[in-house]
Amino acid sequence: MSQPRASIVILGGGPGGYEAALVAAQLGARVTVVDSDGLGGACVLTDCVPSKTLIASSSTMSVVQGAEDLGIRIGRAPGPAGGRVPGGHVPGGERAGGWGGRALAAVDAPRLYARIKALAKAQSADVALRLAAEGVEIISGRARLAGPGHLAGPGHLAGPGRIVVGDQQLEAGSVLIATGALPRVLPGSEPDGERILTWRQLYDLPELPPELIVVGSGVTGAEFAGAYQALGSKVTLVSSRDRVMPHEDADAAMVLEDVFRRRGMTVLSRSRAAGVKRSGDGVVVTLEDGRTVRGSHCLLTVGMVPATRDLGLEEAGITLDGAGFIGVDRVSRTTAQGVYAAGDCTGVMMLASVAAMQGRIAMWHTLGEAVQPIRLGHVAATIFTDPEIATVGVTAAAVESGAEDATAVKLPLATNPRAKMQGFRDGFVKLFARRGTGIVLGGVVVAPRASELILGISLAVEQSLTVDQMAHTFSVYPSLSGSLTEAARKLMRPAGDIR
Numbered sequence: 014m015s016q017p018r019a020s021i022v023i024l025g026g027g028p029g030g031y032e033a034a035l036v037a038a039q040l041g042a043r044v045t046v047v048d049s050d051g052l053g054g055a056c057v058l059t060d061c062v063p064s065k066t067l068i069a070s071s072s073t074m075s076v077v078q079g080a081e082d083l084g085i086r087i088g089r090a091p092g093p094a095g096g097r098v099p100g101g102h103v104p105g106g107e108r109a110g111g112w113g114g115r116a117l118a119a120v121d122a123p124r125l126y127a128r129i130k131a132l133a134k135a136q137s138a139d140v141a142l143r144l145a146a147e148g149v150e151i152i153s154g155r156a157r158l159a160g161p162g163h164l165a166g167p168g169h170l171a172g173p174g175r176i177v178v179g180d181q182q183l184e185a186g187s188v189l190i191a192t193g194a195l196p197r198v199l200p201g202s203e204p205d206g207e208r209i210l211t212w213r214q215l216y217d218l219p220e221l222p223p224e225l226i227v228v229g230s231g232v233t234g235a236e237f238a239g240a241y242q243a244l245g246s247k248v249t250l251v252s253s254r255d256r257v258m259p260h261e262d263a264d265a266a267m268v269l270e271d272v273f274r275r276r277g278m279t280v281l282s283r284s285r286a287a288g289v290k291r292s293g294d295g296v297v298v299t300l301e302d303g304r305t306v307r308g309s310h311c312l313l314t315v316g317m318v319p320a321t322r323d324l325g326l327e328e329a330g331i332t333l334d335g336a337g338f339i340g341v342d343r344v345s346r347t348t349a350q351g352v353y354a355a356g357d358c359t360g361v362m363m364l365a366s367v368a369a370m371q372g373r374i375a376m377w378h379t380l381g382e383a384v385q386p387i388r389l390g391h392v393a394a395t396i397f398t399d400p401e402i403a404t405v406g407v408t409a410a411a412v413e414s415g416a417e418d419a420t421a422v423k424l425p426l427a428t429n430p431r432a433k434m435q436g437f438r439d440g441f442v443k444l445f446a447r448r449g450t451g452i453v454l455g456g457v458v459v460a461p462r463a464s465e466l467i468l469g470i471s472l473a474v475e476q477s478l479t480v481d482q483m484a485h486t487f488s489v490y491p492s493l494s495g496s497l498t499e500a501a502r503k504l505m506r507p508a509g510d511i512r
């Protein structure tokens with residue numbers, strides 16, 4: 014007699030949920046995904062995909078603006094004078110001159126935003142198709158746990174397996190919670206979707222914000238501040254800390270802050286925002302020390318709160334931390350038998366790649382497959398500013414504090430021949446290797462497309478390669494990746510050093 018199929022219900026169709034569903038369906042389980050706001054989750058519809066699509070446009074604008082340094086004249090097409098295209102916004106439009114006529118590089122905000130939303134919608138539809146092709150049942154609605162189920166036997170745990178979606182009841186052997194997180198707002202400064210905004214509301218604006226105040230200088234704040242600055246908004250970045258991105262590599266953050274200021278952004282350090290109010294046609298941000306900052310729009314990027322309320326979690330015996338994030342172990346188990354959690358609702362490195370891996374691991378574990386617990390020390394991450402900042406493995410702070418017994422090297426990008434040809438000046442490659450063995454432990458790349466370059470270091474970290482092995486690997490001449498092999502050469506042990 015054949016075994017009954019394991020039944021799995023997944024709450025949330027973001028990367029934590031849908032990647033898990035694909036794995037479980039391929040392993041033969043009966044899988045249902047319940048999602049309230051659209052497959053692909055916030056990742057595809059409002060956060061990661063839209064922001065990276067916006068950045069694709071803003072970085073094109075940066076390339077255009079830097080073109081004159083490479084001998085390409087960008088200005089205005091010959092013709093009658095007049096700086097603005099209908100509905101368009103010309104970065105540095107006032108200073109462009111000489112040719113008169115129609116601006117060649119202008120931002121068409123309605124078209125830009127329409128492209129972003131269409132791309133997100135299409136990607137969500139792709140996710141739905143992939144799930145349907147694997148036989149995953151999709152239910153649209155808000156789900157919550159409703160106590161123990163009645164199913165038992167192989168693949169059907171006696172845990173809290175009853176799920177309610179509206180007036181529908183589902184039963185499952187295993188449950189995966191992947192409900193994501195929501196933008197945190199400042200109390201008393203609730204977003205109105207017009208002038209005071211979360212990043213999820215940006216793409217419904219009718220225009221580019223002429224004067225944008227970004228409150229919060231973490232990764233999300235830095236990405237949006239840089240993107241809007243490049244698109245032509247006058248940006249003020251309000252940072253409560255000494256420097257932008259206080260949790261990232263200090264040298265990388267300094268490069269970025271320097272670039273921001275050089276490009277005309279106002280960066281207010283050690284300036285904690287107390288509140289934001291609308292004022293006439295704009296907004297006024299009040300800082301805790303009483304100073305005020307005025308602008309046309311304010312974007313709040315002050316963190317995320319987990320979407321874990323009203324899910325019946327505590328009643329099911331699932332432990333949450335003080336902020337409401339679900340506690341999980343390295344195979345995504347919660348404290349309730351048969352209930353797993355993945356992604357932003359766990360607060361474990363809020364990245365799409367981590368959410369997806371947590372979800373897959375949960376499925377491998379519950380379906381009895383061989384599984385390797387998640388290794389967060391190997392996660393590669395990128396901040397999509399210009400230049401990008403990509404990191405993997407141990408941090409400079411851990412090396413400098415002695416927590417990691419490692420040697421380090423830092424090569425400025427400006428010494429790389431390809432960077433010189435391309436006109437890239439800002440950035441560096443940093444590599445860390447274990448003292449004695451030379452095993453690569455991590456690195457930081459600050460460069461255009463650092464998100465692509467980091468793979469070389471990621472491979473080395475994952476496979477425990479040594480700097481000698483990396484140094485013996487061919488890189489193309491001329492290429493930015495040449496700086497990775499050069500950094501490895503600089504860390505090679507002198508002959509005879511056999512420690």
Ligand SMILES: Cc1cc2nc3c(=O)[nH]c(=O)nc-3n(C[C@H](O)[C@H](O)[C@H](O)COP(=O)(O)OP(=O)(O)OC[C@H]3O[C@@H](n4cnc5c(N)ncnc54)[C@H](O)[C@@H]3O)c2cc1C
Binds near residue numbers: 060320
């Ligand atoms: C601006 C921004 C840019 C980012 N860029 C990147 C990036 O470049 N790279 C990267 O790796 N990460 C990025 N991230 C992080 C990434 O978006 C998240 O880590 C990822 O979305 C987490 O996936 P998830 O599945 O946990 O949750 P989500 O993607 O949030 O999906 C959760 C889904 O669950 C649904 N849901 C919630 N409650 C219920 C319920 N009760 N019942 C049913 N469904 C429910 C939600 O509606 C949503 O559809 C970015 C984040 C932000 C804010």
